Amino acid sequence: MMDLTATITAKSDQLNADDLLGGPMTITVEGISANPGDDQQPISITYGDPNKVYKPCKSMRKMMIAAWGKDGNAFVGRRMTLFRDPTVSWGGVEVGGLRISHMSHIDAAVTQVIAASKQKKKAVTVLPLVEAAPVVFTIEQIIEHIGADAVNAYLIQTTWLSEGQTAADLNEQQQSAITANPDGFASAVNATKEAK
Numbered sequence: 001m002m003d004l005t006a007t008i009t010a011k012s013d014q015l016n017a018d019d020l021l022g023g024p025m026t027i028t029v030e031g032i033s034a035n036p037g038d039d040q041q042p043i044s045i046t047y048g049d050p051n052k053v054y055k056p057c058k059s060m061r062k063m064m065i066a067a068w069g070k071d072g073n074a075f076v077g078r079r080m081t082l083f084r085d086p087t088v089s090w091g092g093v094e095v096g097g098l099r100i101s102h103m104s105h106i107d108a109a110v111t112q113v114i115a116a117s118k119q120k121k122k123a124v125t126v127l128p129l130v131e132a133a134p135v136v137f138t139i140e141q142i143i144e145h146i147g148a149d150a151v152n153a154y155l156i157q158t159t160w161l162s163e164g165q166t167a168a169d170l171n172e173q174q175q176s177a178i179t180a181n182p183d184g185f186a187s188a189v190n191a192t193k194e195a196k
Contacts (some may be wrong), residue, residue, distance in 0.1 A: 006050050014044070015054045017084045017096035022099060025055065026129070032072040033173050043072065046072055054082065056092040059114035063126055067110045079104040079129055102129035139175045142182045143167050143172050154189040 003022070004141050019025075027047035041055035056064065068075055081102040088097030103110070106128050116122040143151050148167065153163040160174055170178075177187045 015052050020084040026081045028079045029075045056190050067106050104126050126178040
């Protein structure tokens with residue numbers, strides 16, 4: 001599949017609704033700062049994209065305060081899922097806008113009444129963001145997946161093991177280093193196999 005969504009993103013220094021035509025996006029708040037003199041978008045949230053910030057509209061700022069409290073500094077490290085709501089209007093025309101669907105650090109749904117237009121209000125609900133626990137592999141599973149001979153040869157080459165030893169002889173710290181990054185370990189072993 002050739003994903004064309006990157007070819008239609010708006011040229012801007014902020015995340016826009018059209019950036020999410022391809023689907024929702026979960027972000028982690030890395031920082032929050034004030035935008036002095038900008039009454040419409042008075043805060044910027046950095047989230048990992050070096051070229052764009054998220055500037056929540058007033059309705060979503062209300063939702064964030066209702067869910068997380070008024071201390072913006074406490075938002076750092078928290079996560080939220082943003083989506084493109086095609087019903088958001090501007091100047092009486094539905095142009096789409098960014099909305100929050102899920103937030104971390106809440107135990108139950110949070111509902112707020114927000115302005116749908118100058119004349120209408122509507123209830124919007126944000127759900128708790130439930131993230132799957134990371135899959136943790138044992139050293140035995142990693143060795144079985146890669147192959148014992150390849151793993152042992154790699155570990156001897158890196159001097160973690162001496163000739164005649166096997167992965168079963170690894171100390172706890174070495175095992176933890178491997179299980180913390182099984183993909184990186186597998187790549188290193190495979191690169192060594194390919195170099196031979």
